[in-house]
Amino acid sequence: MATNPGHEDELGVNLSIEEARISLKEGCGHNQRIQKSSATLHGEISALEAAGRVSAALYRNSTMYTTLSPCGMCTGAILLYRIPRVVIGENVNFMGGEDLLKQNGVEVVVLDNQDCKDMMSKFIQERPEDWYEDIGEERV
Amino acid sequence: MATNPGHEDELGVNLSIEEARISLKEGCGHNQRIQKSSATLHGEISALEAAGRVSAALYRNSTMYTTLSPCGMCTGAILLYRIPRVVIGENVNFMGGEDLLKQNGVEVVVLDNQDCKDMMSKFIQERPEDWYEDIGEERV
Ligand SMILES: [Ca+2]
Ligand SMILES: [Ca+2]
Numbered sequence: 452m453a454t455n456p457g458h459e460d461e462l463g464v465n466l467s468i469e470e471a472r473i474s475l476k477e478g479c480g481h482n483q484r485i486q487k488s489s490a491t492l493h494g495e496i497s498a499l500e501a502a503g504r505v506s507a508a509l510y511r512n513s514t515m516y517t518t519l520s521p522c523g524m525c526t527g528a529i530l531l532y533r534i535p536r537v538v539i540g541e542n543v544n545f546m547g548g549e550d551l552l553k554q555n556g557v558e559v560v561v562l563d564n565q566d567c568k569d570m571m572s573k574f575i576q577e578r579p580e581d582w583y584e585d586i587g588e589e590r591v
Numbered sequence: 592m593a594t595n596p597g598h599e600d601e602l603g604v605n606l607s608i609e610e611a612r613i614s615l616k617e618g619c620g621h622n623q624r625i626q627k628s629s630a631t632l633h634g635e636i637s638a639l640e641a642a643g644r645v646s647a648a649l650y651r652n653s654t655m656y657t658t659l660s661p662c663g664m665c666t667g668a669i670l671l672y673r674i675p676r677v678v679i680g681e682n683v684n685f686m687g688g689e690d691l692l693k694q695n696g697v698e699v700v701v702l703d704n705q706d707c708k709d710m711m712s713k714f715i716q717e718r719p720e721d722w723y724e725d726i727g728e729e730r731v
């Protein structure tokens with residue numbers, strides 16, 4: 452786990468926290484499941500969609516910032532586009548495909564950020580149905 | 592490789608071929624990269640989007656039909672939602688995450704369908720830029 456991430460990473464994750472916060476206020480944890488009735492617009496997929504059609508070279512010089520450890524689908528999207536570096540706010544509330552990323556040579560930086568952890572636990576507690584739907588689970 | 596797929600699978604793949612054919616006529620191989628300027632709406636992700644928000648139980652009783660072996664992102668989406676079975680038209684023009692699917696207990700049926708192979712080779716030959724962008728590669 453990175454204990455001293457660079458300034459740029461703090462900035463990237465702060466932007467990602469801000470986006471997640473806005474999304475939470477609109478009724479959704481970290482994606483557009485509710486706003487767009489979407490099963491695939493997680494934060495990371497949304498970010499790729501927002502970026503639009505860009506060159507393979509640009510992806511390979513990018514960093515993906517995400518509040519939460521990426522799920523299997525988002526992990527796969529990072530691998531598809533060979534994004535070389537992923538900065539993750541937290542992986543306590545959910546541990547995604549970090550091992551698969553590392554096995555494929557992706558640099559994974561986990562900030563273990565308290566704001567991210569608080570925001571995600573609050574969301575999971577307040578909206579368990581949305582959360583479990585998001586990760587493909589039945590509510591437990 | 593399955594040599595004797597069931598009737599239902601032939602039907603599913605025929606529908607998937609039909610969709611890919613329409614998509615090709617509209618200027619795109621098997622997804623909405625061009626129509627929606629999208630970097631993530633591959634055929635499989637499109638199918639999940641079209642299905643909308645459904646229960647985890649429904650995913651776990653579904654089969655994903657796809658003309659072409661699923662890329663890393665689509666493989667990840669199948670794993671996220673624990674879709675237990677994937678029927679693939681062909682994997683000659685592109686070999687995706689089939690090993691990862693099998694390692695995770697997903698049943699993978701490859702039809703080695705000639706229509707799928709012809710359609711994909713034609714697309715790759717006629718629109719190489721779109722194809723390579725789709726799989727996250729620079730044009731070779
Ligand atoms: Ca959500
Ligand atoms: Ca395409």
Ligand SMILES: [Zn+2]
Nearest residue numbers: 493521522525
């Ligand atoms: Zn995700």
Ligand SMILES: [Zn+2]
Nearest residue numbers: 633661662665
């Ligand atoms: Zn794909």
